[in-house]
Amino acid sequence: MDSISRSSIDAQAGQIHVCIWRTAVQEDAEVSIVLLHDSLGTVELWRDFPAQLCERFKLAVMAYDRIGFGRSDLNAVRLGRNFIRDEAHTSLLSLLDCINVEKVILFGHSVGGGMAISAAAQFPDRIAAVITESAQAFVEDRTLEGIRAAKKNFEDPVQLARLAKYHGNNLKKAQWVLDAWTETWLSPEFADWSLKEDLRKLQCPVLAMHGDQDEFGSELHPKMIAGLPSAFEGQGEYVMFEGCGHVPHREKPELVLETVARFLDKHFPKR
Numbered sequence: 001m002d003s004i005s006r007s008s009i010d011a012q013a014g015q016i017h018v019c020i021w022r023t024a025v026q027e028d029a030e031v032s033i034v035l036l037h038d039s040l041g042t043v044e045l046w047r048d049f050p051a052q053l054c055e056r057f058k059l060a061v062m063a064y065d066r067i068g069f070g071r072s073d074l075n076a077v078r079l080g081r082n083f084i085r086d087e088a089h090t091s092l093l094s095l096l097d098c099i100n101v102e103k104v105i106l107f108g109h110s111v112g113g114g115m116a117i118s119a120a121a122q123f124p125d126r127i128a129a130v131i132t133e134s135a136q137a138f139v140e141d142r143t144l145e146g147i148r149a150a151k152k153n154f155e156d157p158v159q160l161a162r163l164a165k166y167h168g169n170n171l172k173k174a175q176w177v178l179d180a181w182t183e184t185w186l187s188p189e190f191a192d193w194s195l196k197e198d199l200r201k202l203q204c205p206v207l208a209m210h211g212d213q214d215e216f217g218s219e220l221h222p223k224m225i226a227g228l229p230s231a232f233e234g235q236g237e238y239v240m241f242e243g244c245g246h247v248p249h250r251e252k253p254e255l256v257l258e259t260v261a262r263f264l265d266k267h268f269p270k271r
Contacts, residue, residue, distance in 0.1 A: 004051075011094040014073030017065040018095060019043045021054040031128050031268065034095065034104045035063040036087075036112030038134075039181035042070030042166045049249045053107075056257055057264060062104075064095055068176055070167055075176065079184045081193060084111060088119035096126055103128035105264075110134050110216065110246065111181075114195055117206070117225065121198035129267055131207045131260060134246045136217050137224040138194035144186060146216040151182040199228040205235040207263040209256065211244030237263070 003022045008015045033053055035046060043063045054061040067090060068075025080086075092115070096104060105128050108116035113135025120127040136143055154160055164174035184190060208222035222238035239259050241248050249256045 008071075009094060009098055011067065011091040013067040013075065013090045016067060016073070016091050016095070017043060017071035018098075019050070019063050021050050021061045023054055023058055032060040032062060032099060032101045032104050033057070034092070034099075034106050035061065036092075036106060036108035036115045037063065037066070037069070038110035038112055040163060040177055041109065041112070044070065044166055047250070049253065052253060052257060053260070056261065059105075060101070062095065062099070064091065066091060068173070068180065074173060075180075079180045081189050083184065084114045084193075084195075085118045085122075085198070087115040088122050092119050093123065096123070105129045105131065107131040107260075108133070108135060109249070111136065113208075113225075117195050117202065118198045120204055121201035124201075124203040127204055129205045129207070129263075130202070131209070131263065132222070132225055133209045133248055133256070134211065134214050134217065135208065135221060135225060137199070137221045138196070139185070139191055140217055140220065142218055143216050147182055147185050149215075151178075151186075154178055154182075195225070196228065199225065202236075205263075205267045206237070207260070208236070208238040209241065209248055209259060210238065211241045211246060211248050211251070213244060214246045216246050235267075 005020045007018050009018055035050060037045065042065050046063055050061045050063055065072040066087065067073055103126060106116035106119060108114065113132030114137070116130045116132060120130045160171060160174055160178065163178065164171045167173045167177055206225060208225040210219060210222040212219065219240055222240065226236035226238035241252055241255060244251050
């Protein structure tokens with residue numbers, strides 16, 4: 001690893017914290033990887049995975065804290081039904097405008113995967129490919145059961161304090177992060193949400209990775225992501241990891257890297 005840089009950039013809803021991993025080898029690369037975190041996530045919670053991606057594929061890797069998360073500005077607004085689709089405009093587009101590359105590969109974990117798909121549907125000329133990990137494509141009973149269990153677990157103030165460590169050591173901010181996840185997904189107005197329309201508009205290849213023991217979604221999600229007819233029909237694929245839960249890049253990092261390598265070799269052999 002040659003360098004890691006941190007900065008803040010102005011987005012539509014405020015300043016977002018960005019971290020970029022680079023190697024000297026990738027100066028002429030045509031694409032970079034942008035990571036979109038999960039519902040409780042931050043740049044820091046990706047841990048060493050961005051560095052692993054950067055080193056393995058010799059591409060710049062970028063991750064950012066969404067508004068309200070990590071080191072980015074506070075968010076006092078309750079998330080609405082369209083927050084997954086809105087992320088493309090509120091933060092991601094500002095980041096892409098700061099990157100001196102032609103296109104990016106979006107890699108989204110959990111809800112970040114949904115955001116990646118929606119962004120690719122909205123900005124097809126800016127997105128070369130989408131990789132999702134444990135993404136939800138619709139609201140499933142299994143998803144809601146997992147969220148209810150997590151909400152119950154966070155009634156323990158120790159758990160909220162642990163979450164706050166990654167969000168500026170700010171309990172109020174951590175509570176907003178938790179509520180933005182649990183109360184949004186459990187609300188009646190979100191019950192019929194899905195990625196169906198965005199998936200139909202995709203014009204790039206998609207890889208959907210999923211653990212067979214994921215407590216927040218069954219195999220129906222990656223199958224829908226990879227299989228729904230779109231403008232790029234036949235370019236979607238999914239992989240199920242045996243004995244794996246909701247965080248494959250932490251539970252089975254080598255398997256994730258190998259799967260991503262096969263996908264990138266297939267679609268970007270000259271990267």
